[in-house]
Amino acid sequence: MIWKDCTLYKKSETGEDKLGNPVYEDEEILTVKCRFTPWTNEEKALEGREVTENQQRFAIPLSFARFPDCDKAEIDGVKMAINTHYDLAPRYTAIQVLVTKKICAACRIWASRGYKEGQEKDRCRIRRRAKIFEEKRRYTKRYIYPGLARRDKGAGMRKKLGLVDLILSIKTLVEANTGLKCYDAVPLNTPSPFYFVEVIRKRSADSKTMYRETYTVWIHAIAEPTDNGSSVQVYEMIQDLEESLTEDITLPDGYEVILQTSNGVQTIQTDETKEKHAEDKMKNFLQLFAYDETAYCDFDSTSAKAMAGKDIILAIFDATGANLLAISGQQGLTINRSADSIEITSKDTVGGWKGKIAGMKEWSIDNDGLYVPDDESHTLLSTYFDNSDPVCIKVYNNKTKKGMFGGLAVITDYPIEAPYDDAVTYSLTLEGMGALTDLLANPVTDETIPS
Numbered sequence: 001m002i003w004k005d006c007t008l009y010k011k012s013e014t015g016e017d018k019l020g021n022p023v024y025e026d027e028e029i030l031t032v033k034c035r036f037t038p039w040t041n042e043e044k045a046l047e048g049r050e051v052t053e054n055q056q057r058f059a060i061p062l063s064f065a066r067f068p069d070c071d072k073a074e075i076d077g078v079k080m081a082i083n084t085h086y087d088l089a090p091r092y093t094a095i096q097v098l099v100t101k102k103i104c105a106a107c108r109i110w111a112s113r114g115y116k117e118g119q120e121k122d123r124c125r126i127r128r129r130a131k132i133f134e135e136k137r138r139y140t141k142r143y144i145y146p147g148l149a150r151r152d153k154g155a156g157m158r159k160k161l162g163l164v165d166l167i168l169s170i171k172t173l174v175e176a177n178t179g180l181k182c183y184d185a186v187p188l189n190t191p192s193p194f195y196f197v198e199v200i201r202k203r204s205a206d207s208k209t210m211y212r213e214t215y216t217v218w219i220h221a222i223a224e225p226t227d228n229g230s231s232v233q234v235y236e237m238i239q240d241l242e243e244s245l246t247e248d249i250t251l252p253d254g255y256e257v258i259l260q261t262s263n264g265v266q267t268i269q270t271d272e273t274k275e276k277h278a279e280d281k282m283k284n285f286l287q288l289f290a291y292d293e294t295a296y297c298d299f300d301s302t303s304a305k306a307m308a309g310k311d312i313i314l315a316i317f318d319a320t321g322a323n324l325l326a327i328s329g330q331q332g333l334t335i336n337r338s339a340d341s342i343e344i345t346s347k348d349t350v351g352g353w354k355g356k357i358a359g360m361k362e363w364s365i366d367n368d369g370l371y372v373p374d375d376e377s378h379t380l381l382s383t384y385f386d387n388s389d390p391v392c393i394k395v396y397n398n399k400t401k402k403g404m405f406g407g408l409a410v411i412t413d414y415p416i417e418a419p420y421d422d423a424v425t426y427s428l429t430l431e432g433m434g435a436l437t438d439l440l441a442n443p444v445t446d447e448t449i450p451s
Helices: 041-047 163-178 230-244 279-290 376-387
Strands: 002-016 022-038 056-059 091-102 133-135 140-142 194-204 210-222 256-261 312-317 324-326 330-343 356-370 391-397 402-413 425-432
Touching: 163 230, 312 330, 312 376, 324 376, 324 391, 356 402, 376 402
Parallel strands: none
Antiparallel strands: 002 022, 022 056, 091 210, 091 256, 133 140, 194 210, 312 324, 312 391, 330 356, 356 425, 391 402, 402 425
16 A cells, blocks of 8 residues: 555636637645555456556545535644554445436537527437437538537536535535544544545446446544444444435535445455454454454453442332332342242153143342431332332343343332441342343333432
């Protein structure tokens, strides 16, 4: 891979020629760093022509297009948005856009000879195959192929869609749907994640009546490796991008999108091994980039996924069902689940072994800890116990902020111990009324968080 200086141009209309056709000149926009890479065999085949090994192609990333509404960022030396580290970020082939511009919407006779003053100049007929322009007043025929004849002067023909117009349309769509910002370079002192867009291929299939071009665009999702959970940020960002790009981009007036496909994550690979990974392995693969390729931090190991008991909290709802209270002072928590067994042994049982099937199921919870009599949770427990009222309970993971179990229960045991040489403690036994719902397998929306 080679970085070189290249100049980005756009065509600007500078006037009209003698026939009233617009004249364009190339206007230099800026000089940017462009990445030059050798042609691949696949690209040679797509181009449909022989390409020698010393020929190179280049791509201009959106991050250097410097749109007026794109945040400016400081550049540290030659640190660019594509460098050794950031090239490891997932490469997301986001969209293929096939752009067409009808160039003969108002047919124009090029020959000015034979027209009277004020006579309309757009009376013409285009035959399906020959595309013959006829000027019947002088009984002459002019065989003109719009899109080919005098293309460089733009006579009777619209200009092609500019590269800047295309990537600005994509940038506008992404920002509107995700809120993600583009940057001129790797931003400093800016929270992750961020992205840049890169046009990597353009294929032209012009006909005699229209321009037809296919662009292949990559969107690079980047998160700083020093951020906690950077790989998760990138993973979630790609999901947002994929959903965002299901909408059609909006092009300037006069242009239309006739095909737009979002191909999702095509390949994620390392620069060293070129090993490719399927999309369903993407999240695990991103961990390789974020944590020194898991040389010493394997977040997929069993131990890394273990839970700490201190994070599991027993909570109860108040009588209104609107407030969830964590039981104050709790230390121990045991969730008991059991099922009756029904014996199905008979005289013809093979081998003399008893046979059993599961019968009715039940559950209970044992909880203990330091007794805090003035706390609202213990006041509520005492009220439920005195009135023999059922209690709606919830077992909650305080670290992930997710519910684990929930159900209706009755208080069957609520003793308080006060030894002379230790703190006052309580113990609590709750026996289930009906099913104990697994909230991990059956999550609820808008979960109530314990106070």
